[in-house]
Amino acid sequence: MSISCTLADTPDLKDQVYRLRHACYLGKGAIEARPDGRFVDPYDEHPNHFSFLLRAESPQPLATVRISVVRPDLGWTSSPARKVFGDHSAFEMMAQGSFVEASRLCFAEQARRDVLLRLIGNMAALADFYEVDWFMACPRVEHTEIYERMFGFKRMAAPRKYFGVGFETALLGISRIDLLNYTSGVRAMRKAHQEAFTHISNLLRGFSSAMMSPLA
Numbered sequence: 001m002s003i004s005c006t007l008a009d010t011p012d013l014k015d016q017v018y019r020l021r022h023a024c025y026l027g028k029g030a031i032e033a034r035p036d037g038r039f040v041d042p043y044d045e046h047p048n049h050f051s052f053l054l055r056a057e058s059p060q061p062l063a064t065v066r067i068s069v070v071r072p073d074l075g076w077t078s079s080p081a082r083k084v085f086g087d088h089s090a091f092e093m094m095a096q097g098s099f100v101e102a103s104r105l106c107f108a109e110q111a112r113r114d115v116l117l118r119l120i121g122n123m124a125a126l127a128d129f130y131e132v133d134w135f136m137a138c139p140r141v142e143h144t145e146i147y148e149r150m151f152g153f154k155r156m157a158a159p160r161k162y163f164g165v166g167f168e169t170a171l172l173g174i175s176r177i178d179l180l181n182y183t184s185g186v187r188a189m190r191k192a193h194q195e196a197f198t199h200i201s202n203l204l205r206g207f208s209s210a211m212m213s214p215l216a
Contacts, residue, residue: 002056002057003054003055003056003062003114003115003118004054004055004056005052005053005054005118005119005121005122005196005199006052006053006054006055007050007051007052007200007203008050008051008052008053008064009203013053014044014051015038016053016061016064017051017053017061017064017066018038018039018040018044019037019038020053020061020063020064020106020108021038021039021040021064021104021106022034022037022038022039023037023106023108024106024107024108025039025106025165026039028167029166030165030166030167031164031165031166039104041080041163041164043066043068043078043079043080043103044066046068046078047076048068048069048070048071048074048076048078049066049067049068049069049078050066050067050068050069050126051064051065051066051067051104052064052065052066052067052119052122054115054118054119060108061108062107062108062115063105063106063107063108063115063119064104064105064106065102065103065104065105065106065119065122065123066102066103066104067100067101067102067103067122067123067126068080068100068101068103069098069100069126069130069132070082070095070098070099070100070101070132071098071130071132072098073098079099079101079136080101080103080138080162080163080164081101081103081136081138081171082095083163084138084160084161084162084163084169084171085138085157085160085171088156088157088171090156090157090171090173091156091157091171094133094134094136094156094173097132097133097134098130098131098132098133098134099132099133099134099135099136099173100123100126100127100130100132100134100135100136101135101136101137101138102119102120102123102135102136102137102138103137103138103163105119105139114188116146116150117150117186117188117189117192118192118196120150120151120189120192121189121191121192121193121195121196122192122196122200123135124176124179124180124193124196124197125193125196125197125199125200125201126200127176128176128193128197129197129200129201129204132176133175133176134173134174134175134176135151135153135173135174135175135176135179136171136172136173137153137172137173138162138169138170138171138172139169139170139172140167140168140169141159141167141168141169141170144170144172147172148172151174151179151182151183151189152174152178152179152182152183153172153173153174153179154172154173154174155170155171155172156170156171156172156173157170157171158170180193
């Protein structure tokens with residue numbers, strides 16, 4: 001099955017992200033129902049937060065993830081993990097440099113390995129494009145083993161209740177170099193990373209100079 005990944009950079013695509021999030025989190029009892037059927041938070045309006053949609057043959061999306069790019073030299077410092085783990089020494093260590101963080105990971109149906117690989121591939125591509133030092137993720141506690149086994153993430157802090165939802169998450173981290181080394185032998189991951197990097201580079205290179213200019 002061919003899977004495409006799209007940056008949600010239009011009102012319609014963003015609306016699809018927010019509706020899929022709402023359905024996913026509501027179905028698992030992690031949020032209360034919103035009257036408009038959308039799950040949005042203030043980070044969605046920040047310029048360093050990128051949401052993606054994955055699709056197969058159906059027009060309905062398979063999954064979505066939001067990836068935050070933290071580069072203090074660009075004035076990009078906001079991240080959900082900072083709100084939850086900002087006082088923890090492990091977070092402070094990673095935040096001394098730069099990182100990408102995955103959040104709001106949702107699947108329309110049972111998680112598939114190839115879909116997760118594509119999502120992490122986009123995370124890796126943004127990390128390369130913006131030349132960050134670390135990968136960070138805060139999955140549900142019961143999902144941490146997948147990140148550890150498939151991608152080499154390490155547990156960095158004990159679980160805490162995550163931002164905006166009713167469950168606890170662990171703080172996971174791995175350096176960009178270590179993740180690439182860990183997954184270098186996984187052909188599907190290499191392919192997902194390479195395809196995502198080409199796609200993201202084409203999308204962002206045209207206006208990267210403006211985006212990457214340090215804020216006054």
